[in-house]
Amino acid sequence: MRNNVKITRMKTSMTQEQLARKVGVTRQTIGLIEKGEYNPSLQLCVAIAKELNKTLDDLFWEVEN
Amino acid sequence: MRNNVKITRMKTSMTQEQLARKVGVTRQTIGLIEKGEYNPSLQLCVAIAKELNKTLDDLFWEVEN
DNA sequence: ATTCAATGTAATATATATCTTGCATATGCA
DNA sequence: TGCATATGCAAGATATATATTACATTGAAT
Numbered sequence: 354m355r356n357n358v359k360i361t362r363m364k365t366s367m368t369q370e371q372l373a374r375k376v377g378v379t380r381q382t383i384g385l386i387e388k389g390e391y392n393p394s395l396q397l398c399v400a401i402a403k404e405l406n407k408t409l410d411d412l413f414w415e416v417e418n
Numbered sequence: 419m420r421n422n423v424k425i426t427r428m429k430t431s432m433t434q435e436q437l438a439r440k441v442g443v444t445r446q447t448i449g450l451i452e453k454g455e456y457n458p459s460l461q462l463c464v465a466i467a468k469e470l471n472k473t474l475d476d477l478f479w480e481v482e483n
Numbered sequence: 484a485t486t487c488a489a490t491g492t493a494a495t496a497t498a499t500a501t502c503t504t505g506c507a508t509a510t511g512c513a
Numbered sequence: 514t515g516c517a518t519a520t521g522c523a524a525g526a527t528a529t530a531t532a533t534t535a536c537a538t539t540g541a542a543t
Contacts (some may be wrong), residue, residue, distance in 0.1 A: 354460060382531055384490065391530070392459045394500080395419060395478060399489060402479075409474035413460060414467075434518060447501060449520070456500070459530080 355416045359387035361405045376400040420481045424452035426470045441465040 362372055362383075369383045376383075378397060384390040393401075403413075404411050427437055427448075432474060441448075450456040451466075458466075467477050472477045 370489075379532060380490080381492085381533090383533090384492090386423050388491090392461045393458045394459060394530070395463050396457045397530090398463075399478070411477050413464070414474050425492060435519075444521085445520080446503090449522090450501090453521090459500075462500095 354386075354392055354413075355389045356386070357412045357416055358383075358401060358405070359405075361407060361412060362387070365405060366407075372401070372404060375404045419451075419478075421423060421449075421451070422472075422477045422481055423466060426472060426477060428475070432470075433465045437466070437469060440469045455461070471476055 358378065359391045362369070369387070372379045373380045377400070382391065382393075382397075383401075386393050387388075398409055398413055402409055405412070427434070429430045434452070438445045438448045442464065442465065446464075447456065447458075448466075451458050451462075453481070461475055463478055467474055
C-alpha cells in the first residue's frame, strides 16, 4: 500500500503527531500508513486527504515506485 | 460513506456476486459497501475501482448525494 | 556533549471490517 | 403457478485495523 502521504505531509511542515490529532488517530497509525504497512480504512484516507488538501487519487491511487 | 459503487456496477451489468468474486470478498460485503454502511479498507476500494475501470476519486471522493 | 522534538518499533488490548451461514423477499421467465 | 437468480438482512465467528504504553533512535539546535 505505497502512498504519497509522507511526502505530502512533509511539504506542509506538519508532524505525524499533528496530522494524527487532526484526523483523530494516533501518531503510530500515521507512521505505519506512511511506511505502507497499514491498510487504512476509507474514512481515514478521506480525512487525511482533506487535511492535506489533496484527493484520494493524489495520495493513494497508483503511486509510482 | 456514500459512494458510486452501485450505480457504476449496474452500468456494467455485473452482479454483486460477480464483483465480490473478482475482488475477493463476499456478496454481503459488496452489498453493505454499496449501501454506505461499511467503511471498507483502502485495498478493497482500490480493487473495486480497478475492477470497474474507475479511480478512487470516481467512486469514493466527495460523492454528491 | 547534551537536550529535546520527531520518528521508529514492539507487545498487548480493543474495536470493527469481513466471513459464514441461513433465511426472507423481489423479480423475471418458463 | 412455479422456479431460478439477485439482493436484503441478521447472528455469531474470525481477522485485522487501530489504540495504548513504553522504550529506542535520529537529528537539529544549543
